[in-house]
Amino acid sequence: xxxxxxxxxxxxxxxxxxxxxxxxxxxxxxxxxxxxxxxxxxxxxxxxxxxxxxxxxxxxxxxxxxxxxxxxxxxxxxxxxxxxxxxxxxxxxxxxxxxxxxxxxxxxxxxxxxxxxxxxxxxxxxxxxxxxxxxxxxxxxxxxxxxxxxxxxxxxxxxxxxxxxxxxxxxxxxxxxxxxxxxxxxxxxxxxxxxxxxxxxxxxxxxxxxxxxxxxxxxxxxxxxxxxxxxxxxxxxxxxxxxxxxxxxxxxxxxxxxxxxxxxxxxxxxxxxxxxxxxxxxxxxxxxxxxxxxxxxxxxxxxxxxxxxxxxxxxxxxxxxxxxxxxxxxxxxxxxxxxxxxxxxxxxxxxxx
Amino acid sequence: xxxxxxxxxxxxxxxxxxxxxxxxxxxxxxxxxxxxxxxxxxxxxxxxxxxxxxxxxxxxxxxxxxxxxxxxxxxxxxxxxxxxxxxxxxxxxxxxxxxxxxxxxxxxxxxxxxxxxxxxxxxxxxxxxxxxxxxxxxxxxxxxxxxxxxxxxxxxxxxxxxxxxxxxxxxxxxxxxxxxxxxxxxxxxxxxxxxxxxxxxxxxxxxxxxxxxxxxxxxxxxxxxxxxxxxxxxxxxxx
Numbered sequence: 137x138x139x140x141x142x143x144x145x146x147x148x149x150x151x152x153x154x155x156x157x158x159x160x161x162x163x164x165x166x167x168x169x170x171x172x173x174x175x176x177x178x179x180x181x182x183x184x185x186x187x188x189x190x191x192x193x194x195x196x197x198x199x200x201x202x203x204x205x206x207x208x209x210x211x212x213x214x215x216x217x218x219x220x221x222x223x224x225x226x227x228x229x230x231x232x233x234x235x236x237x238x239x240x241x242x243x244x245x246x247x248x249x250x251x252x253x254x255x256x257x258x259x260x261x262x263x264x265x266x267x268x269x270x271x272x273x274x275x276x277x278x279x280x281x282x283x284x285x286x287x288x289x290x291x292x293x294x295x296x297x298x299x300x301x302x303x304x305x306x307x308x309x310x311x312x313x314x315x316x317x318x319x320x321x322x323x324x325x326x327x328x329x330x331x332x333x334x335x336x337x338x339x340x341x342x343x344x345x346x347x348x349x350x351x352x353x354x355x356x357x358x359x360x361x362x363x364x365x366x367x368x369x370x371x372x373x374x375x376x377x378x379x380x381x382x383x384x385x386x387x388x389x390x391x392x393x394x395x396x397x398x399x400x401x402x403x404x405x406x407x408x409x410x411x412x413x414x415x416x417x418x419x420x421x422x423x424x425x426x427x428x429x430x431x432x433x434x435x436x437x438x439x440x441x442x443x444x445x446x447x448x449x450x451x452x453x454x455x456x457x458x459x460x461x462x463x464x465x466x467x468x469x470x471x472x473x474x475x476x477x478x479x480x481x482x483x484x485x486x487x488x489x
Numbered sequence: 490x491x492x493x494x495x496x497x498x499x500x501x502x503x504x505x506x507x508x509x510x511x512x513x514x515x516x517x518x519x520x521x522x523x524x525x526x527x528x529x530x531x532x533x534x535x536x537x538x539x540x541x542x543x544x545x546x547x548x549x550x551x552x553x554x555x556x557x558x559x560x561x562x563x564x565x566x567x568x569x570x571x572x573x574x575x576x577x578x579x580x581x582x583x584x585x586x587x588x589x590x591x592x593x594x595x596x597x598x599x600x601x602x603x604x605x606x607x608x609x610x611x612x613x614x615x616x617x618x619x620x621x622x623x624x625x626x627x628x629x630x631x632x633x634x635x636x637x638x639x640x641x642x643x644x645x646x647x648x649x650x651x652x653x654x655x656x657x658x659x660x661x662x663x664x665x666x667x668x669x670x671x672x673x674x675x676x677x678x679x680x681x682x683x684x685x686x687x688x689x690x691x692x693x694x695x696x697x698x699x700x701x702x703x704x705x706x707x708x709x710x711x712x713x714x715x716x717x718x719x720x721x722x723x724x725x726x727x728x
Binding site (some may be wrong): 184187188189210213214216217218220222224226227236237240241284285288294 | 616618619621622623624625626627628629630632636639640
């Protein structure tokens with residue numbers, strides 16, 4: 137398999153800040169590469185440079201073995217497309233949104249119609265052609281954005297946190313479509329994410345990016361297998377903790393993650409480990425409830441982020457935990473900043489990397 | 490003659506299809522329409538350049554255009570009269586004074602700041618990521634700029650309608666550089682004034698009714714556009 141895109145010594149400065157620092161990266165034909173890193177690590181900038189909509193301050197970009205120059209940039213841009221984290225749609229119908237790139241490629245009208253229905257079927261929005269894109273829900277708009285990108289059948293598809301602002305249902309659809317696009321359409325995909333679960337299951341390779349530098353590149357098994365220092369240093373990555381594991385007599389393991397917080401996990405391990413808990417696996421309550429959940433922590437709500445139909449909360453329970461609940465539960469529970477809450481999750485929800 | 494008599498006679502004139510009224514109305518529409526078109530032709534590119542680029546003094550340039558919206562028509566009309574004056578004006582040799590062309594030029598100048606300022610506002614309101622979106626879907630620089638203009642379309646249309654509105658209702662410039670040549674430069678606004686001077690009050694009233702009806706119709710259209718996301722599909726052809 138050849139390299140579809142290569143970045144050589146790419147640096148990007150904005151004013152006096154260096155956002156990307158001497159990046160060397162190869163994207164292999166047919167792969168899904170995840171750029172895993174905390175917010176502000178330079179993922180979006182790296183994707184925009186790969187999409188050729190941002191010019192690096194220094195360094196070279198090769199596409200299909202050919203160096204991209206000022207002269208060839210508009211032509212080469214046709215070979216890749218990007219889906220942005222914050223969904224952007226044209227103030228037009230879904231049909232015209234998807235048709236935009238196809239018209240630029242001078243595809244005949246009858247074929248455009250076919251392509252659009254095919255792309256909408258992929259993202260499970262059949263029959264949405266005539267709807268106004270801006271009137272759809274956030275999740276549907278992001279799926280239109282993905283359909284718009286897929287319809288172009290580009291060699292390279294760049295996805296910037298495509299599921300970050302979506303509810304679980306829309307996020308699942310997006311992930312399935314992304315995997316299918318790679319499997320069936322053979323599209324090479326680079327996906328930026330700070331979601332460990334996405335990085336663990338979806339990609340063939342992971343590049344760890346932090347402070348504008350790529351620290352490690354490897355397969356998910358390699359990255360998650362050896363206890364990566366970079367990975368452990370991603371404090372901003374949700375619900376990822378390092379600690380010391382100790383097997384107990386009843387077959388479970390206790391992991392001390394510091395600040396007096398101990399987590400019980402179903403896996404058997406000893407020694408230094410990294411664990412993670414999916415934000416949607418955590419049950420939040422105002423009072424201590426008795427349940428089968430082996431882990432119950434108490435803490436204070438320190439951050440509230442409202443999205444489409446879900447609310448993301450950050451709870452300080454000695455360590456910061458991200459919790460995701462539906463907007464309805466949030467309203468019914470009348471939660472606000474500073475509230476004392478309880479977090480409960482099963483031992484099997486604590487995964488050891 | 491009392492006002493009611495005048496009104497009745499005015500309506501009789503209008504509904505009789507008086508050829509002179511029709512001619513004046515059509516000329517007014519033509520003159521202000523041409524002025525709005527010319528102002529749009531140079532105003533929209535100017536607005537695009539200002540809105541889509543960052544440069545030193547951008548704020549100053551925008552402020553100047555904003556302030557020029559309020560220029561009194563009498564002042565601009567008088568300045569243009571001096572410029573086009575056949576004997577001493579620097580552009581007198583063009584022979585434009587007291588022609589419809591002179592009025593079109595004057596009105597186009599008058600409404601340029603309106604169209605530039607409103608179009609800048611409309612373009613700047615477009616999500617800045619639209620440029621990147623268009624580019625990543627394959628657009629060239631110019632196609633990407635055009636995509637932004639398309640997003641701002643309803644705002645730009647508003648700018649055009651507002652400009653036309655101002656042009657058709659102004660008197661100062663039409664008086665100074667158009668004069669009152671019957672069958673040649675007479676417009677709805679100048680017509681109202683002249684007919685009143687010579688005692689044809691019912692013609693004045695008829696012209697006023699036509700002018701008000703036109704302006705009202707234009708404002709109604711403007712409101713529909715403003716109200717309008719449900720009308721939006723009309724602005725974007727389904728291909």
